[in-house]
Each structure stands twice: as structure tokens, then as C-alpha cells.
Amino acid sequence: xxxxxxxxxxxxxxxxxxxxxxxxxxxxxxxxxxxxxxxxxxxxxxxxxxxxxxxxxxxxxxxxxxxxxxxxxxxxxxxxxxxxxxxxxxxxxxxxxxxxxxxxxxxxxxxxxxxxxxxxxxxxxxxxxxxxxxxxxx
Amino acid sequence: xxxxxxxxxxxxxxxxxxxxxxxxxxxxxxxxxxxxxxxxxxxxxxxxxxxxxxxxxxxxxxxxxxxxxxxxxxxxxxxxxxxxxxxxxxxxxxxxxxxxxxxxxxxxxxxxxxxxxxxxxxxxxxxxxxxxxxxxxx
Amino acid sequence: xxxxxxxxxxxxxxxxxxxxxxxxxxxxxxxxxxxxxxxxxxxxxxxxxxxxxxxxxxxxxxxxxxxxxxxxxxxxxxxxxxxxxxxxxxxxxxxxxxxxxxxxxxxxxxxxxxxxxxxxxxxxxxxxxxxxxxxxxx
Numbered sequence: 304x305x306x307x308x309x310x311x312x313x314x315x316x317x318x319x320x321x322x323x324x325x326x327x328x329x330x331x332x333x334x335x336x337x338x339x340x341x342x343x344x345x346x347x348x349x350x351x352x353x354x355x356x357x358x359x360x361x362x363x364x365x366x367x368x369x370x371x372x373x374x375x376x377x378x379x380x381x382x383x384x385x386x387x388x389x390x391x392x393x394x395x396x397x398x399x400x401x402x403x404x405x406x407x408x409x410x411x412x413x414x415x416x417x418x419x420x421x422x423x424x425x426x427x428x429x430x431x432x433x434x435x436x437x438x439x440x441x
Numbered sequence: 442x443x444x445x446x447x448x449x450x451x452x453x454x455x456x457x458x459x460x461x462x463x464x465x466x467x468x469x470x471x472x473x474x475x476x477x478x479x480x481x482x483x484x485x486x487x488x489x490x491x492x493x494x495x496x497x498x499x500x501x502x503x504x505x506x507x508x509x510x511x512x513x514x515x516x517x518x519x520x521x522x523x524x525x526x527x528x529x530x531x532x533x534x535x536x537x538x539x540x541x542x543x544x545x546x547x548x549x550x551x552x553x554x555x556x557x558x559x560x561x562x563x564x565x566x567x568x569x570x571x572x573x574x575x576x577x578x579x
Numbered sequence: 580x581x582x583x584x585x586x587x588x589x590x591x592x593x594x595x596x597x598x599x600x601x602x603x604x605x606x607x608x609x610x611x612x613x614x615x616x617x618x619x620x621x622x623x624x625x626x627x628x629x630x631x632x633x634x635x636x637x638x639x640x641x642x643x644x645x646x647x648x649x650x651x652x653x654x655x656x657x658x659x660x661x662x663x664x665x666x667x668x669x670x671x672x673x674x675x676x677x678x679x680x681x682x683x684x685x686x687x688x689x690x691x692x693x694x695x696x697x698x699x700x701x702x703x704x705x706x707x708x709x710x711x712x713x714x715x716x717x
Contacts, residue, residue: 415484553622
């Protein structure tokens with residue numbers, strides 16, 4: 304049984320979803336594990352992780368619009384230290400979550416055919432975002 | 442330390458929650474682990490997993506109605522390749538999430554007394570859904 | 580490779596967020612692991628776990644207000660066995676989730692600088708809440 308862990312960094316272009324499936328799969332492959340468990344943790348409170356449809360590109364803006372409807376900007380927040388997109392970004396990160404776990408079976412991430420891994424940026428401006436990755440297996 | 446992993450398949454009858462606690466617990470028991478970690482990944486983007494109340498049966502339709510309110514069908518989505526329930530199904534899957542982790546303590550899933558494991562089908566029509574399961578422990 | 584697991588108990592003062600970062604980190608430190616994976620499971624259906632901003636204190640009431648807007652009390656639920664805050668508490672627990680996973684790197688939880696671990700109480704009255712913790716690593 305062995306482990307690997309690292310901090311991966313991704314650039315975002317402001318509010319939207321960035322697919323990170325390939326980078327994550329490449330990192331996991333480097334550990335040369337046939338069976339195991341991969342865990343991801345987004346190390347931020349205004350960006351998050353989700354697994355979603357990787358085929359139809361119009362799904363992503365639909366997701367962003369929906370997050371905007373459920374956690375809109377507005378004058379009703381106490382917290383706005385970093386501007387009007389600050390508190391909505393926290394709420395959208397709660398809604399999607401900061402963790403993902405993917406079993407590794409037969410040397411491959413056990414994702415479904417249509418599943419991709421996405422980093423969701425919830426702030427308006429571009430950021431560099433860190434994702435802690437951990438793998439255990441054999 | 443040992444591992445086990447598998448793909449379990451469940452039939453759904455269209456939109457609603459299917460309890461899978463027994464099937465998951467039976468599978469985990471087969472690995473004969475006293476202490477460990479069980480991980481589940483729903484391999485779809487329009488079905489998901491959640492842990493919820495296993496006693497009062499009226500909780501489930503209340504959950505389905507609530508998901509319908511937060512991610513309703515409507516003409517405002519770009520993505521509708523598979524019909525009006527397509528994009529709402531993706532959004533409801535994001536809201537509930539596709540992962541669960543349950544520690545195993547003293548040979549049993551460490552769920553609370555009132556917690557059951559549910560597979561949530563978000564499409565109108567019946568489907569067969571795959572859940573990847575992984576267990577590590579001793 | 581070694582494991583540790585336990586059930587931690589936290590008191591809540593009714594609806595709101597209780598920071599548990601220190602208690603969880605102290606417990607993890609006791610296992611003396613340099614590299615590993617920490618998993619948390621809230622063993623309830625009306626309380627949950629989330630990682631959020633640990634600096635600005637006004638973020639917490641903003642989160643509570645938002646949960647109240649997305650899953651309000653009201654006469655439209657079938658399930659109200661334990662009062663009007665019963666079903667909304669279940670829904671808020673679904674929205675935030677009952678699981679967290681935190682890699683351990685260089686002997687420390689790999690949380691971001693501004694991330695704290697919170698137990699969210701969704702019922703009006705104070706409760707004692709159990710969180711199952713599991714750690715595997717070396």
C-alpha cells in the first residue's frame with residue numbers, strides 16, 4: 304500500500320467552470336496504482352469542485368446561471384469585504400462543495416463516461432486556485 | 442491493510458429516491474474489515490447520492506419537491522438535448538452531490554441511527570444507475 | 580500504514596455554525612501521521628458539515644440566512660413530525676452535506692489559509708451532535 308499527495312494549481316478566468324480532468328488523471332497515473340482512492344480538496348472558500356457533464360458545452364453556462372439565481376449578488380449580505388461578489392461566491396462554494404473522491408479501479412479513475420472534473424471559480428476576477436490531491440492504493 | 446472495489450448497479454423507477462443502504466452494507470460486509478473507509482461514487486450526471494432520514498417515508502417526496510423548486514424545468518436553459526428534464530437533472534445532481542464516505546468502526550458502517558443511503562434519480566424515466574464502491578481497511 | 584477512528588461529540592446552541600477545526604485537528608494530530616487522509620461524517624439528518632471562511636465572523640449569519648431562504652419553514656411540507664423546523668433542517672443538511680475529507684500533508688491538515696471546519700446545526704433547539712472521524716496514513 305502506498306500514498307501520494309500534492310498541491311495542484313489552476314488558473315481561472317473569472318466566474319465559470321474549468322475542466323481539470325486531464326491534469327488530475329495525469330497526476331494520479333504518476334502514482335502507478337492499480338486499485339485505490341483519489342481525494343481532492345479545493346483549498347478556497349470562493350471556488351469549489353464538482354463532477355458534471357463533459358460533452359455538451361452549453362451545460363457549463365447553464366450551471367453558472369443557476370448558481371447566480373440561487374446565490375445572487377445583492378445588498379442583503381452582512382459580508383462584502385471584497386465586493387458584491389464576495390458572499391455569493393462563498394454560498395456557491397457551499398452549494399457545490401470543496402471535496403471529490405474517485406475510486407481507482409484497474410488503474411483508471413472510475414468516472415462515468417460522461418463525467419468530467421471541474422474547478423468552479425465563483426469570483427468575477429481571475430485567480431490561481433489550489434487543489435490538494437491525495438491518493439492511497441496499491 | 443486491504444482494499445475492495447466494485448461497480449454496483451441499481452434500477453430506478455424515474456424521478457425519486459431509492460434506498461440502497463442494505464445493498465451497500467452487504468457489499469461492505471463481504472470485505473470483512475473491522476476498521477476502514479467506504480467510498481461511493483455515482484457514475485452519472487443526472488443521478489446522485491445522499492444520506493437522509495430512513496424512518497418517515499414522507500421525507501422523500503418532500504425532498505423531491507424541494508429539488509424541483511430549486512432546479513425547476515423551464516425554457517431558460519441552453520441545454521435540453523434529452524428533453525426538458527435534462528438540465529434540471531444535472532443541477533439537482535450538483536446540489537446533492539455524487540460522493541459519500543462512511544467510516545467502518547467495529548465492523549459496521551458508522552451511520553447514525555436515522556441515516557439511510559439513497560440513490561436519487563433526477564430523470565423522469567427509469568434508468569439503471571452505477572455506483573462505484575471502494576473500501577480500504579483492516 | 581495505520582488507521583484511527585472515533586466518534587466526536589459537539590454541543591450546538593440551536594440554528595447556526597459551530598467551528599470545530601481545532602478539535603478535529605487535535606484529534607488528527609494524536610494519530611501521529613505525516614501523510615494521510617482524514618474523513619468526517621456527521622451522523623445526523625438535520626445537522627451537517629461544511630468548510631468555509633474562518634476570518635470574517637459575519638459570513639456565518641449570512642450563510643444561515645441563505646439556508647433559510649433556500650429551505651424555508653412553511654406549511655408546504657408533508658413531514659413535520661418534530662415541528663416546523665424539522666423538514667427544512669433535513670433539506671439544509673442535504674444542501675451542505677454530511678461528509679468532509681481533508682488530506683494530511685507534512686503532518687498537517689491541508690486546509691487553505693482561510694478555511695475552517697464547521698458543524699451546522701439546522702434545528703432551532705440545542706443538540707449534541709456526533710461526528711465520526713477516520714484517519715488512514717503513515
